[in-house]
Amino acid sequence: EVAQEFNRMVAANAAAREQLRAGEQHYRTLIQNLPVAVVAHLPDSAIEVFNDRACALLRMTPAQMAGRTALDRAWCFVDAQGQRMPPAAYPVNRLLQTQLPLPPTLLGIANKAPGDAPPQAHTWVMVTGYPQFAAPGRLLRVIVAFVDMTAQRQAEALRVAKESAEAASAAKSAFLSRVSHELRTPLNAVIGFSQLLLLRHDHLPDESRRQVALIQEAGQHLLALVDE
Secondary structure: OOHHHHHHHHHHHHHHHHHHHHHHHHHHHHHHHOOOOOEOOOOOEEEEEHHHHHHHHHHOOHHHHOOOOOOOOEEEEEOOOOOEHHHHHOHHHHHHOOOOOOOOOOOEEOOOOOOOOOOOOEEEEEEEEEEEEEOOOEEEEEEEEEEOOOOHHHHHHHHHHHHHHHHHHHHHHHHHHHHHHHHHHHHHHHHHHHHHOOOOOOOOOOOHHHHHHHHHHHHHHHHHHHOO
16 A cells, blocks of 8 residues: 555656646747747746747847846847936846736847946837736746837938938028018118119219229029028
8 A cells, every 4th residue: 555655646646747848948938939939937037938939039048048037238228218227127036026017128238338338228118017926926937028129210310310300401491581681682782882882973973983883793692692
């Protein structure tokens, strides 16, 4: 009876291990085939599971990803304004500290810059995450998902640049229009009165007529420059 019970326990243990292995394999397959980058971290922030999309976003091979933690110096995060974030604000560390779901947040992933140089984000992502518990109050892992937003971020930057250029062009056109108007008014007066002097005052000395003609010629030259 003892031997039979022992054999039954061994068989049950083997079945449980096989069930656990199958569940873990199913879990890994599910993460691998998700359409977003996914990284699962253990309570000590060590990377447990990741998929190929996560490797691509972090620009690391699977071998380089294995065994790293959320505080690894191989990368860092920057906020939406491009400022380096403190490690405590990293998505995984926030999840581990609060053990609450992480709302969608736009962040940039950057390689560590040498010295005090600010890091430049090579990939922009929308990050979400949630904790997974083995039992109430006992954290099993935290799972973080990344959606690549680099193309949208670049498109938004181009849109802002385009709008800024259009606004600058409109301001320049308005400025030139106002300057043109402000110059034309006195120039037309100078040219007009010089023409009146030449036409209606035949008694002007030759030297005075030459000087008035120079005024008219100079005014017309300035008016031509304004037109151009």
